[in-house]
Amino acid sequence: MKQMVLAGARLLGVWLIVLAVLALGVEAVARVAFPYVPPGVWDYRGSRPPAYRSASFFSQDFIEESRSHQNWINPPNTRIIYPGDYSGRWFNVKNGARLTVGSPASADRRILLIGSSTIYNAEVPDEFTIASQLQKLINRYRGEQVQVVNLGASGVNVAQQLERLKTLSIGPQDIVLFYDGTGDAMQGVFYANFDGWIVGENRKQLNNVIARHRPAIEGLARHSRFFNWLYAKSTNYLPEHLKHPDQIRSLAVDSREKLLRGLLETDAYVRSQGATFMHVLQPDLFTRPLRDFELSLVQNHFLTMDGIEPALRIAHAEFASLTGVLKSQGIDAFDATALFDDVTEPIYLDFAHTNDVGNRLIAKFLFDALGKSRSLSEN
Template identity: 75%
Template sequence: MLSTSTEAGKDGATRSVVGTAKRALYSGARLLAVWLVVFAVLGLSIEGVARLIFPYVPPSVWDYRGSRPPAYKNSPFFSQDFIQESRSHQNWINPKDTRIIYPGDYSGRWFNVSEGIRRTVGSPETAERRILLIGSSTIYNAEVPDDFTIASRLQAILKDHGIAKIQVLNFGASGVNVAQQLERLKTLTIAPRDIVLFYDGTGDAMQGVFYANFDGWIVGENRKQLDNFIARNRPGIERLARYSRFFNWLYAKSTNYLPEHLKHPDQIKSLAAESKEKLLKGLLETNAYVHSKGASFIHILQPDLFTRPLRDVELPLVQNHFLTMEGTEPALRAAHDEFKSLTGSLTSAGVVAFDATNLLNDVTEPIYIDFAHTNELANQRIAEFLFDALSRSGTLAGN
């Protein structure tokens, strides 16, 4: 009986311990549930307040373009598939021990690149002469399909004027300056009757003034200021920023920075003056090099969002630093002030040069997709300017 009683006592104690554990577990679970509810309410409250206070900021260039902004409203090619291919096809190559940048090969519906040259629609199968159209991303034109690049529109204009034996080649590359353009040019074969046409200015202004980096853009270098965590987890963070207004605000704030030198107007002005001198030197060297090959050289100083006063429809472009980084406007405006004399200096030195910075001033429709890149309407206008420059320079004589 004593043994039985003892065992019963043990069973009771065990049940008591188990019961206590269950009650503690249940109590802990209830406490956890209460805290989860508190955090959920707090999170929803923060999100609600954020939605009332903070406007939504497209967390990437691609989110903005995918929203069909004003510059794309009448674009016949616009679709989400086009935006996706525009993003995914870009693969910029930087050969070892060079500053050269060129696009990797790609074959797609809207974008085609072969041997570092983007496809020019309507290019003649056999050509007697070539126009080597060289510049930064504003010549590459990733914002439009092959048909609507400046190179393709220029090719079409040549054809409309009965010039069928001149081939336009698109040597655009993202972010390059004149020094990089010349370095790439020296790797190309230039025939005696070729025409080398540089369309640039904004890239040199960005590299020289905004980045204070006269060596030029090299893949992955310009935005080292971004925290590595953000760089490594960007897709996931962007996804959160699309759906949560609080994370949208937090992401925008944490990735917005102003380079230290852009906080000092005297440094901005000094860098702008130095950028102009380096640009002039690079173009004079290019002109001499091209002429040594028996070819013709033309320089066009390009427009961008800050070569004229902003329009109301363009304000969202400068209010979103994913489209126009903070400090870009003062950097570019200071550079443009210095660059005003560039075309005159080139002309005085015997270089065929034209200033297109006022070309788009009278265009009332939205044409800018960010601070530098344009839609198909502007590209057509730019191509017409290039044709006029070619005609006025006499380089098309005799086709």
């Protein structure tokens, strides 16, 4: 009996060695055959990608606070999204608004800067958000006291922005500035769900098993090239409607019309409050040709999901006439989609979110647009 037990133990040992050798062999082949794909947004940003190379604020502590501070609130029976309060080193939120550095304690006029995560700017510290850099320009070049209020919220479209706006107090001296376009294109064209919201759609896409065990799976994907490849493959998908160009184009047309109706409704509401409305159509990675150093952003579906590029490029073509139509209706409207055409340095951290340099250029565009519209000189 003892000899049988020893023989069984030896056989088990041999099989374990064989399996270990096979596993090491598979891993060795995977490391040769497959490039490493950062298995998430935070892994990519934590690697200090090109858009962070010159960032004075970059550190792993900053990346961790950027990730962990976000707490998005969705009040019951609404589609409103806003950030929960937070007090930290790089991120501060109070009463649903992110801190605007340099904002005067009191002012007769406010600029309510409303948009999606591309206005909230979780990619940078408070002082480098679009809102803070716009405030800096106003403080430097304007003689009046004006507060810029950062009302960015993750994944919202224009309908949600208007719904939230209606819960806010608006004064007759205020300027409501919507900065958007990409969120509506994503919701309407990529997700083909005009009534949903982007964060909710993202949550639906991942398999429940993967969602429940994501931390452990991502840990394996960081250390094993084979699991890295398997995780990337198993979480990549192309929505069925994006396989058909005619459907993409039809959805883009519908998205443009829904966006236009939402903006016209917003203007009417803002006017009814005695305030001023202004719209800016935003740029993203696909409003111009890709640079070579941006290819890694579209090759990693954790940063740019498969199908986003055609969805956005076709949507942008349809949205091109939007600014002119709004102007013909007497609305102050500006098109910023060509803003980064001549920018040669890395500014994008994924298909939509920009670094401090990109935010500074956007803030300058908004400041100039406010001057052209004479909004800051009225009243």
